[in-house]
Amino acid sequence: MSDITKATAPTAALTGSMRDFRVPGGADLLKRTEGFFKWQDLRRQNGLWPFSRATEDGPNTICMAQDDRGNKMRGVNFASQDYLSLSSHAAIKETAKQTIERCGVHSAGSPALVGNTSYSVALERKIAEFLNMEEVVLYPTGWAAGFGVIKGLVRSADHVVMDMLTHSCLQEGANAATNNIHLFRHLDNEYCRNILTKIRAKDKENGILVVTEGLFSMDSDTPKLAELQELCREFNATLVVDVAHDLGNLGRIGRGHIGVQDMLGNVDVVMGSFSKTFASNGGFVACNSRAVREYLRFYSAPATFSNALSPVQAATILKAFEIVGSVEGRVLRLEMMTNILSLRDQLSEAGLDYYGDPSAIVCVKMGSEGLARLVSRRLPELGLIANLVEFPAVPKGAARIRMQVMANHSEKNIADAVRILKTAREEAEFELERSRQPAQSPQHVAA
Ligand SMILES: Cc1ncc(COP(=O)(O)O)c(C=O)c1O
Numbered sequence: 001m002s003d004i005t006k007a008t009a010p011t012a013a014l015t016g017s018m019r020d021f022r023v024p025g026g027a028d029l030l031k032r033t034e035g036f037f038k039w040q041d042l043r044r045q046n047g048l049w050p051f052s053r054a055t056e057d058g059p060n061t062i063c064m065a066q067d068d069r070g071n072k073m074r075g076v077n078f079a080s081q082d083y084l085s086l087s088s089h090a091a092i093k094e095t096a097k098q099t100i101e102r103c104g105v106h107s108a109g110s111p112a113l114v115g116n117t118s119y120s121v122a123l124e125r126k127i128a129e130f131l132n133m134e135e136v137v138l139y140p141t142g143w144a145a146g147f148g149v150i151k152g153l154v155r156s157a158d159h160v161v162m163d164m165l166t167h168s169c170l171q172e173g174a175n176a177a178t179n180n181i182h183l184f185r186h187l188d189n190e191y192c193r194n195i196l197t198k199i200r201a202k203d204k205e206n207g208i209l210v211v212t213e214g215l216f217s218m219d220s221d222t223p224k225l226a227e228l229q230e231l232c233r234e235f236n237a238t239l240v241v242d243v244a245h246d247l248g249n250l251g252r253i254g255r256g257h258i259g260v261q262d263m264l265g266n267v268d269v270v271m272g273s274f275s276k277t278f279a280s281n282g283g284f285v286a287c288n289s290r291a292v293r294e295y296l297r298f299y300s301a302p303a304t305f306s307n308a309l310s311p312v313q314a315a316t317i318l319k320a321f322e323i324v325g326s327v328e329g330r331v332l333r334l335e336m337m338t339n340i341l342s343l344r345d346q347l348s349e350a351g352l353d354y355y356g357d358p359s360a361i362v363c364v365k366m367g368s369e370g371l372a373r374l375v376s377r378r379l380p381e382l383g384l385i386a387n388l389v390e391f392p393a394v395p396k397g398a399a400r401i402r403m404q405v406m407a408n409h410s411e412k413n414i415a416d417a418v419r420i421l422k423t424a425r426e427e428a429e430f431e432l433e434r435s436r437q438p439a440q441s442p443q444h445v446a447a
Pocket residue numbers: 141142143144146167169213217242244245273274275276281282283
């Protein structure tokens with residue numbers, strides 16, 4: 001153990017959350033950031049701030065990285081979002097190189113002007129075909145697509161009805177668009193129906209956007225999409241489904257839960273990200289109307305006023321879709337799923353519990369923030385890189401270590417990760433117990 005992990009962690013570094021500093025008081029906008037920094041730095045100095053890490057040579061299954069103090073670590077990597085391991089795929093790298101040779105590295109314009117490329121135009125058609133939908137708009141990131149689709153369609157008199165656990169991009173988009181935001185209990189379509197009934201009893205004039213995800217990124221669970229889409233039709237509402245985490249990697253043909261639930265082409269609006277499965281930054285919105293597409297192109301600010309995906313990104317994503325749709329893609333999905341099931345089995349055998357259904361997201365339950373932080377501190381020293389997730393990203397007292405599985409993980413990677421996680425948890429439990437003991441005075445110790 002390092003000197004840091006041998007020392008007892010101060011209580012203030014094991015408690016509190018980022019929520020405490022979300023609305024800092026004071027007239028000086030810059031000065032009032034200091035409260036957060038003080039708390040964060042206490043955690044950092046005690047090795048309990050595992051965020052803002054940097055990899056050295058890509059998100060590979062064994063990975064060199066450094067924390068935000070420059071401390072190096074090397075370990076088996078379950079912290080990267082490259083589910084089908086396409087970011088290091090030879091054909092993807094070759095495509096990127098050839099595109100750079102031909103076009104350089106920059107789109108040099110927004111999609112509303114001359115930032116599109118022959119690759120981005122082909123990519124829009126590819127995604128539409130892949131999803132059995134008519135039209136696609138590309139965005140510079142998945143976050144921008146989630147924010148942009150809501151802000152682009154919803155006006156202040158409209159309503160957004162959303163699953164309470166939807167991603168930040170969707171929540172921020174809703175907050176920017178209207179004050180009429182109604183959250184429904186996670187995956188609870190009946191609760192959603194009650195909200196829609198109440199809204200329509202009073203307001204038949206304005207729009208309602210219902211927002212959910214194909215696969216929730218902290219809980220690995222999924223709504224009943226057909227039922228939700230049916231509800232939207234009944235109440236003259238529009239459904240948006242964020243498929244960031246399942247598109248391309250789940251289901252026999254890789255269409256995620258929309259495919260698994262036989263809803264291809266039948267969801268009003270599909271929004272996604274390329275950054276989990278398709279080896280690039282970027283996002284998209286797919287719909288079934290040219291009018292909606294043209295409207296978003298010019299009224300959804302991140303699609304209008306931000307530079308387009310670079311030609312390298314668009315060409316890379318296009319190649320990734322080709323692989324995902326091929327026999328090789330099916331093999332990669334099978335390899336990924338074999339790894340997921342093996343990881344879940346080995347965690348259970350080790351007495352470690354996890355959330356949700358089989359997917360690339362395997363969140364291992366820790367409970368208190370203090371315990372999870374101590375586990376997370378020990379992981380890189382033992383050779384595992386995995387992400388700590390705590391309140392407010394998940395409920396208080398439901399902190400977890402998020403493991404993200406890739407197709408290229410080996411059986412040994414998985415066995416090593418489980419062994420390390422089990423050891424780290426046992427040590428952290430002991431450490432937490434020790435930190436709760438009252439400090440002993442010298443006489444007490446002598447006695
Ligand atoms: C559900 C969900 N939607 C959207 C995004 C944003 O995508 P990106 O990281 O590609 O901007 C994420 C990213 O973590 C996500 O988990």
